[in-house]
Amino acid sequence: MQIIDKSEIAPNVYACKVRAEAIAKKVQPGQFIMVIPDQYSERTPITVADWNTSEGTITFIFLDIGSSTNRLAELKPGEEIFSLTGPLGNSFDIKKYGSVGLVGGCYGIGGIYPAARALREKGNRVVCYSEARSKFLLYWNKKLEEVSDEVRYATADGSLGFKGHAYDLLETDLKSGVKYDLVITVGCTFLMYRISKVTEPYQMKTIVSMNPIMIDGTGMCGACRVEVDGATRFACVDGPHFDGHQMNWDLVLARRKAYLDEEIVSGERHDYGKS
Ligand SMILES: Cc1cc2nc3c(=O)[nH]c(=O)nc-3n(C[C@H](O)[C@H](O)[C@H](O)COP(=O)(O)OP(=O)(O)OC[C@H]3O[C@@H](n4cnc5c(N)ncnc54)[C@H](O)[C@@H]3O)c2cc1C
Ligand code: FES
Numbered sequence: 001m002q003i004i005d006k007s008e009i010a011p012n013v014y015a016c017k018v019r020a021e022a023i024a025k026k027v028q029p030g031q032f033i034m035v036i037p038d039q040y041s042e043r044t045p046i047t048v049a050d051w052n053t054s055e056g057t058i059t060f061i062f063l064d065i066g067s068s069t070n071r072l073a074e075l076k077p078g079e080e081i082f083s084l085t086g087p088l089g090n091s092f093d094i095k096k097y098g099s100v101g102l103v104g105g106c107y108g109i110g111g112i113y114p115a116a117r118a119l120r121e122k123g124n125r126v127v128c129y130s131e132a133r134s135k136f137l138l139y140w141n142k143k144l145e146e147v148s149d150e151v152r153y154a155t156a157d158g159s160l161g162f163k164g165h166a167y168d169l170l171e172t173d174l175k176s177g178v179k180y181d182l183v184i185t186v187g188c189t190f191l192m193y194r195i196s197k198v199t200e201p202y203q204m205k206t207i208v209s210m211n212p213i214m215i216d217g218t219g220m221c222g223a224c225r226v227e228v229d230g231a232t233r234f235a236c237v238d239g240p241h242f243d244g245h246q247m248n249w250d251l252v253l254a255r256r257k258a259y260l261d262e263e264i265v266s267g268e269r270h271d272y273g274k275s
Contacts, residue, residue, distance in 0.1 A: 021056035028091030029114035049110030061110030108187030131166035135159035196244030
């Protein structure tokens with residue numbers, strides 16, 4: 001698949017547009033693709049953040065954090081991605097709920113964008129919460145504002161909007177009487193965990209977009225196992241979206257660290273930047 005456009009939209013965060021006609025025709029908000037940057041890279045699950053059916057292109061946002069995403073960050077417009085498969089996983093359930101809060105952090109800001117657009121088209125009031133450590137780490141502000149009734153910004157240093165995390169801002173809003181018929185959150189595990197804890201006392205339905213380690217992405221290997229309401233589920237085929245109040249978060253956090261040593265060794269061996 002050919003890269004049409006690629007740019008660093010915030011430090012270490014890239015937006016990549018590729019030609020992928022078949023995926024652009026089928027993809028729905030919340031689905032992901034499996035990207036293999038070059039023949040030596042691992043299969044890397046990445047959420048589709050935008051698409052253009054008539055152009056036959058899809059856009060995804062990724063963080064350069066390890067061997068495979070590092071290789072992806074090095075590829076230039078005009079170059080080919082070795083393999084790209086999708087759309088995979090289930091989409092969000094897009095229908096009329098009333099008022100929907102969408103919370104995105106890191107790559108999840110891109111992840112909530114198509115959901116916000118589709119939910120608003122269905123007549124929902126859409127409020128997005130976009131978080132980063134500082135203003136310069138936020139991206140797609142204008143795009144999000146175009147598809148939302150309101151965008152609430154949270155920055156750890158207070159350089160834009162609320163000073164603190166998105167879960168602190170959401171908690172402040174809920175305490176002041178704001179009500180959502182549905183909350184959706186996409187981003188790092190800790191953000192989704194904290195958002196689920198904030199909404200739980202209000203019994204506010206909360207969907208988390210799980211990002212466990214995946215290998216095949218088609219339900220064959222079991223690597224992406226999570227426990228939801230006491231039952232084992234595979235995030236790649238049963239999810240990646242689950243009820244955050246039913247998630248066994250202790251298991252999620254323990255399993256995320258399973259290959260930490262190997263990831264460090266891999267990062268050292270695949271020193272792409274110097275080749
Ligand atoms: C359904 C799904 C959708 C995703 N969507 C996106 C997306 O849109 N954009 C994006 O940047 N990333 C996304 N991720 C996370 C992405 O797949 C990982 O960041 C990537 O696989 C890391 O590969 P690597 O070889 O570059 O890093 P590795 O060397 O494998 O890991 C480097 C560091 O990243 C951490 N890491 C590994 N896997 C994950 C993971 N699944 N999530 C978060 N951190 C991880 C490791 O613990 C380690 O600290 C998604 C994951 C899933 C399961
Ligand atoms: S990634 Fe293998 S079962 Fe989900």
